[in-house]
Amino acid sequence: MRLEKLPAEMALRLSELECPDFKGTPWVEGKPLSQRRVAIVSSAGLVVRGDPVFRGRDADYRAIPGATQANDLLCSHISINFDRNGFQEDWNVVFPLDRLSELAAERTIGSVATTHYSFMGATDPMQMVDGAREVAGKLKADNVDAVLLTSV
Amino acid sequence: MSALGHYLEEEGLATVAVALIRPQAEHTRPPRALWVPFELGRPIGPPSDPAFQKRVILAAIGMLVEGGGPARIADFPDDDPREMQDPSWNAPIDLYAGAGDAAALADAMQTEALAMAPAYAQSCTRRARSTVGLSGLPPAECSGYIATWLRGQQPASPVAGMSSALALRFAIDDLKAYALEAALAPAGKPSSRQLGDWLWNGTALGAGLQQLRRDCLAGDDERLKTVAAFFVPALRVSPA
Incomplete structure (x- = not known):
């Protein structure tokens, strides 16, 4: 987002939004992309139709099976201050599963995860730690070794 | 979102975040982040434009095999062409002319x-x-x-x-x-x-x-x- 396109007050609020302080930053290296198994983890409050929607600043997460069809993915993010038209027209704007599948088919990446995950991005990140560690365990059990994080 | 990068990477998973708000990524310092200039809600860019979307994704996941980290932020150079107005589009319905109470x-x-x-x-x-x-x-x-x-x-x-x-x-x-x-x-x-x-x-x-x-x-x-x-x-x- 080019913050200069927003009203000054909103740009300032977004740029000064409280973020957690981390003492260091971890760093994991790995295989070439053509051998990586890639998952999407989104903070867009995505839910599979029929699963419980995010009702507020929930700290848990939802699983999105790789076989989910575009018609069955909903966005229940609590914020209404971001564009939803893009997602309504094309889910890849937020959840680029079709693009990852194409990259796997053309062998740019090794494969695509069996299951993807979504959190509610408006939640205090410190409350997501347990859920994130649980998701990490599930991703590793699926042999995922690369995660594309998408926010809204 | 950048915080999730910390948590997952600490567990041994390589991550790259597509970040819409650069100051937040600068503050949180995730392992890798690709800042994109698109409007909020569109991390991968324009809808119905697979070629553009693929360029965004390749720019992001390409960072997984590049050095320069941790806490590396790269910038995607191109704006979303769908931010341009389309004068050929017409509203599907035009009934509303104001209502009283x-x-x-x-x-x-x-x-x-x-x-x-x-x-x-x-x-x-x-x-x-x-x-x-x-x-x-x-x-x-x-x-x-x-x-x-x-x-x-x-x-x-x-x-x-x-x-x-x-x-x-x-x-x-x-x-x-x-x-x-x-x-x-x-x-x-x-x-x-x-x-x-x-x-x-x-x-x-x-x-x-x-x-x-x-x-x-x-x-x-x-x-x-x-x-x-x-x-x-x-x-x-x-x-x-």
Whole structure:
């Protein structure tokens, strides 16, 4: 987002939004992309139709099976201050599963995860730690070794 | 989102975050972040543009095999071409010419929702999908439920396990999605600004939600005051 396109007050609020302080930053290296198994983890409050929607600043997460069809993915993010038209027209704007599948088919990446995950991005990140560690365990059990994080 | 990068990478998973707000990524310092200049809500860029989207994804996942970290931020260079207005796009419906009191507005909103049904159906067929469904109510019931609130009544929740205030919020989310998906039926590639201008300035739904927001905030029901903040985007709030 080019913050200069927003009203000054909103740009300032977004740029000064409280973020957690981390003492260091971890760093994991790995295989070439053509051998990586890639998952999407989104903070867009995505839910599979029929699963419980995010009702507020929930700290848990939802699983999105790789076989989910575009018609069955909903966005229940609590914020209404971001564009939803893009997602309504094309889910890849937020959840680029079709693009990852194409990259796997053309062998740019090794494969695509069996299951993807979504959190509610408006939640205090410190409350997501347990859920994130649980998701990490599930991703590793699926042999995922690369995660594309998408926010809204 | 950048915090999730820390948590997952600490568990041994290589991550790259597509970041929309650069100062947040700079502060949180995730292992890798690709800042993109697109509007909020569009991390991968323009809808219905697979080639552009693929460039964004390749720029992001390419960082997984590059050095320079940790806490590396790269910038995607290109703007979203869909931010440009499309003059060929026309609104799917143009019924609203202002309404009198809240009851008239409620009536107009329901009439308008019914009139949008063909465009919505056409749009669903073309996209093979709909994002309506958070409340679990069909659009006509969403419209009826919102209209009842707009008329000053306080109906019981029509959704099992959901309070009336929460059902109102999700019914509003669904009806906005219904209208905006109907707006995708006409030919063209409208920008989000075009669609928003139509919804908030040219429909009974937009006017009705502004009115309902004002009514809820002026009342003394704290639950309604809370959910009223989620009816109208901050940039679209009309004072009167």
